[in-house]
Amino acid sequence: MSALTPLIAGNWKMNKTRAQAEEYIQALLPAVSSVDAVDVAICVPFTALEAMVDSARGSRVEVYAQNMHQEPEGAFTGEVSATMLNDVGAQGVVLGHSERREHFGETDRALALKVPAALAAGMTPILCVGETEGERDNDDTDRKLRQQIKDALAGVRDERLAEVVIAYEPIWAIGTGRVASAEQAQEAIAFIRALVGDRDSSAAEKLRILYGGSVKPENAAELMALKDVNGALVGGASLEADSFAQIVLAGAG
Numbered sequence: 001m002s003a004l005t006p007l008i009a010g011n012w013k014m015n016k017t018r019a020q021a022e023e024y025i026q027a028l029l030p031a032v033s034s035v036d037a038v039d040v041a042i043c044v045p046f047t048a049l050e051a052m053v054d055s056a057r058g059s060r061v062e063v064y065a066q067n068m069h070q071e072p073e074g075a076f077t078g079e080v081s082a083t084m085l086n087d088v089g090a091q092g093v094v095l096g097h098s099e100r101r102e103h104f105g106e107t108d109r110a111l112a113l114k115v116p117a118a119l120a121a122g123m124t125p126i127l128c129v130g131e132t133e134g135e136r137d138n139d140d141t142d143r144k145l146r147q148q149i150k151d152a153l154a155g156v157r158d159e160r161l162a163e164v165v166i167a168y169e170p171i172w173a174i175g176t177g178r179v180a181s182a183e184q185a186q187e188a189i190a191f192i193r194a195l196v197g198d199r200d201s202s203a204a205e206k207l208r209i210l211y212g213g214s215v216k217p218e219n220a221a222e223l224m225a226l227k228d229v230n231g232a233l234v235g236g237a238s239l240e241a242d243s244f245a246q247i248v249l250a251g252a253g
């Protein structure tokens with residue numbers, strides 16, 4: 001792990017009512033309160049945002065959303081803007097998750113607007129990128145990552161690049177139990193860092209890149225120890241406060 005403070009982010013996806021969220025945070029806060037040198041975020045459904053912001057206030061746990069629209073307001077039925085997320089106290093937002101790309105038509109073009117819009121609203125964007133199994137098998141991983149990174153970061157000024165968090169999530173490893181090998185994760189993440197470095201070398205040294213895809217308490221320590229990995233984006237294993245807390249501990253080293 002490099003000198004950057006790692007970020008362990010839990011992505012709840014479409015899970016938890018407010019009551020379940022409350023029970024979870026009351027279990028998580030004491031479990032991570034004494035862990036130093038690691039940033040912790042939970043990425044919660046819109047409906048739980050405000051309650052989780054209130055419950056996590058004053059703790060080390062930050063509360064992020066899972067998506068947003070790129071425009072500040074307007075005729076976009078069913079959407080939520082960066083201004084609105086900021087209004088309820090969200091400190092960050094997951095953007096371009098592969099489930100949004102696959103099921104909801106998320107495009108790199110929209111992301112090119114969403115990432116700077118999140119930064120402008122004072123939130124940390126976690127930009128997700130990653131290849132499908134077919135792309136990996138066809139040696140197309142680098143091309144896919146290059147295109148996703150280039151397009152989604154096109155609207156971010158060099159001075160703000162380091163504030164973006166990138167999550168490398170191979171799609172074949174999400175929710176499948178098939179975690180990337182240490183070599184695969186390190187190689188792809190080092191490649192992403194080099195891509196950012198092509199634009200701005202100092203931003204590439206400061207920017208955090210997470211691994212995501214079947215991170216569990218049992219494999220977190222090995223993944224977090226990789227040279228270029230600065231944390232994890234955790235789906236299934238973040239749904240129980242106890243297993244998420246164990247991953248946070250692994251992130252602290």
Ligand code: PGA
Pocket residue numbers: 011169173174175176177212213214215233234235236237
């Ligand atoms: P998983 O999900 O940990 O359940 O594989 C990761 C993600 O979708 O961010």
